[in-house]
Amino acid sequence: MLSYIASYLVMASIYGIIALALNFQWGFSGLMNFGIGASYMLGAYSAALLSSAPTAEHLGGFGVPFPLDLVGAAIIPGFIAFLIGFPALKLKGGPFAIATLAIHEIIYLIVHNEMWLTNGVWGIRDISRPLYSQMPQQYDFFYLLIAGGMLIGFYFFFQKAVRSPWGRVIRGIKVDEDMALMSGKYAWSYKMQSFVLGSAIAGIAGGLFVHYTGFVSPTNFTPLMATFIVWLMVMVGGSGNNRGVLVGTFFVWGVWTGSEFLTDFFPGSMETRAGFMRMFLMGIILLIVIITRPQGIFGKEKIIPKYLRSE
Amino acid sequence: MLLEIEKANKRFGGIQAVRDCSFGVEKGSITGLIGPNGAGKTTLFNLVTGFHPLDSGRVYFKGEDITELPPNEIFHKGLFRTFQIVRGYEDMTVLESLLIMPTQQLGENFWNIWTKGSKIEEQEKKFTKKAIEVLEFFEMADRKEELARNLPGGEKKLLDLGRMMMADPELVLLDEPGAGVPPSLQQKVNNYIKRISDDKNVTFFVVEHDMNVIMNLCDPIIVVVEGTNLTSGSPEEIKSNQEVIEAYLGEEERV
Numbered sequence: 001m002l003s004y005i006a007s008y009l010v011m012a013s014i015y016g017i018i019a020l021a022l023n024f025q026w027g028f029s030g031l032m033n034f035g036i037g038a039s040y041m042l043g044a045y046s047a048a049l050l051s052s053a054p055t056a057e058h059l060g061g062f063g064v065p066f067p068l069d070l071v072g073a074a075i076i077p078g079f080i081a082f083l084i085g086f087p088a089l090k091l092k093g094g095p096f097a098i099a100t101l102a103i104h105e106i107i108y109l110i111v112h113n114e115m116w117l118t119n120g121v122w123g124i125r126d127i128s129r130p131l132y133s134q135m136p137q138q139y140d141f142f143y144l145l146i147a148g149g150m151l152i153g154f155y156f157f158f159q160k161a162v163r164s165p166w167g168r169v170i171r172g173i174k175v176d177e178d179m180a181l182m183s184g185k186y187a188w189s190y191k192m193q194s195f196v197l198g199s200a201i202a203g204i205a206g207g208l209f210v211h212y213t214g215f216v217s218p219t220n221f222t223p224l225m226a227t228f229i230v231w232l233m234v235m236v237g238g239s240g241n242n243r244g245v246l247v248g249t250f251f252v253w254g255v256w257t258g259s260e261f262l263t264d265f266f267p268g269s270m271e272t273r274a275g276f277m278r279m280f281l282m283g284i285i286l287l288i289v290i291i292t293r294p295q296g297i298f299g300k301e302k303i304i305p306k307y308l309r310s311e
Numbered sequence: 312m313l314l315e316i317e318k319a320n321k322r323f324g325g326i327q328a329v330r331d332c333s334f335g336v337e338k339g340s341i342t343g344l345i346g347p348n349g350a351g352k353t354t355l356f357n358l359v360t361g362f363h364p365l366d367s368g369r370v371y372f373k374g375e376d377i378t379e380l381p382p383n384e385i386f387h388k389g390l391f392r393t394f395q396i397v398r399g400y401e402d403m404t405v406l407e408s409l410l411i412m413p414t415q416q417l418g419e420n421f422w423n424i425w426t427k428g429s430k431i432e433e434q435e436k437k438f439t440k441k442a443i444e445v446l447e448f449f450e451m452a453d454r455k456e457e458l459a460r461n462l463p464g465g466e467k468k469l470l471d472l473g474r475m476m477m478a479d480p481e482l483v484l485l486d487e488p489g490a491g492v493p494p495s496l497q498q499k500v501n502n503y504i505k506r507i508s509d510d511k512n513v514t515f516f517v518v519e520h521d522m523n524v525i526m527n528l529c530d531p532i533i534v535v536v537e538g539t540n541l542t543s544g545s546p547e548e549i550k551s552n553q554e555v556i557e558a559y560l561g562e563e564e565r566v
Binding site for chain 1: 360362381382383386387391392394400401402403404406407408410411412414416417418419420421423424431434435456458474478
């Protein structure tokens with residue numbers, strides 16, 4: 001049971017990092033990125049391929065060890081976001097969301113079909129699990145230190161970033177881009193920075209994921225598991241509020257993993273259907289939040305400059 | 312002339328919004344721009360500040376051609392504008408919406424946040440002090456932690472002016488300073504505009520639909536009708552100009 005809780009916390013921490021990244025893009029910068037899952041996926045595959053031993057099944061043999069390959073897991077999705085940003089950031093709001101959703105689908109199909117690169121649906125096996133041989137029994141607890149530590153680190157990273165003058169400009173652009181332009185801020189550059197930064201950090205979460213499971217395949221990155229559930233975490237917690245998003249993440253991931261238990265109680269023929277009921281449950285949570293508390297549990301945070309208090 | 316517009320033309324689909332429009336704004340003046348609804352006043356502002364490209368014509372600011380520049384670069388030349396509907400950082404506190412304004416902020420660079428913390432803090436303290444002074448000028452110091460959206464209409468206009476004072480521009484384009492302001496407060500807003508114009512040597516260029524607001528604020532006044540400049544002159548001249556009266560009455564007849 002304890003190790004079950006640890007494994008829940010590890011996955012929640014990984015999702016927490018993606019949710020923080022998405023919250024930065026959407027909650028603070030106003031970029032409706034429906035392609036966050038693509039960055040997560042790219043990060044996961046980057047780490048898997050960079051760290052894998054030479055094999056005929058897919059690209060590999062670069063021999064970049066953990067945690068150095070996490071740098072690659074950040075740079076590759078970040079750079080791809082940079083390229084995507086040129087056409088996509090010409091759009092705003094809904095059209096931007098549709099564009100990123102389409103890009104998510106394209107990247108998913110590439111990973112799914114390019115056998116030489118990713119081994120397609122068979123996925124990548126035997127990804128190194130750092131120090132696994134030393135403690136196979138307590139591995140979940142050990143990995144929780146890594147993933148949880150990174151989550152806490154990124155939480156403080158984003159808290160500092162959004163409160164800085166840089167974050168202030170980003171938040172200003174979200175509220176009113178014309179106004180920000182007329183305040184001399186080069187809005188496009190800030191939106192690009194936000195898009196790249198969020199995508200890179202979602203990529204790091206992907207890297208953490210593959211080193212935890214030791215295996216990765218496209219099925220880990222369905223629209224539900226890579227994008228929709230992250231959006232749900234952000235919306236439940238309250239977009240524009242990092243603390244709220246962490247609570248939203250642990251809540252949503254708790255419901256998702258907890259409902260897996262419930263499906264065990266169903267008789268055999270019902271069990272497969274119960275899987276779909278879990279997805280249905282996620283949709284219901286989204287509806288409840290949108291109808292009863294559209295700002296999320298915590299709502300938007302009112303940021304007061306710290307220099308004001310010292311006076 | 313601080314600002315000069317030369318034969319500006321702008322067409323939106325089938326509508327010629329601005330037609331061969333030419334005029335100038337004198338340094339140190341509070342110049343008004345009036346015209347009936349749909350005369351192209353706000354379009355002219357958008358052309359000057361780079362939000363819409365011109366079809367033809369040129370815009371000069373301090374003798375420099377700014378026709379092709381985007382809004383953020385025009386701002387850095389010393390030209391600021393407000394918007395008709397008070398927008399501007401509604402989700403931010405009053406103080407933050409002022410702190411966003413200063414140029415040359417070290418902390419606006421992502422890397423500097425992590426490497427130049429103490430210098431940024433120094434700058435922030437300096438700007439915060441300035442922002443509090445600006446709020447005190449407008450007698451709004453107690454509002455500093457309020458969200459900008461919660462301010463009443465008149466104070467939102469004052470916040471607009473406050474943002475302007477944080478940036479120290481040479482020319483300010485005010486888009487309808489009377490919109491959304493209760494008449495009782497309008498005189499107060501006008502007085503602030505006049506004071507800033509005198510004390511800080513800021514030139515104002517004001518678009519306004521409401522004749523009363525503009526008559527006791529601006530001199531000279533430029534009249535635009537159907538996208539082109541009809542005439543210009545002092546408030547008295549404009550009031551007694553037959554063409555102007557017809558343009559306004561004509562509009563009322565259509566309504």
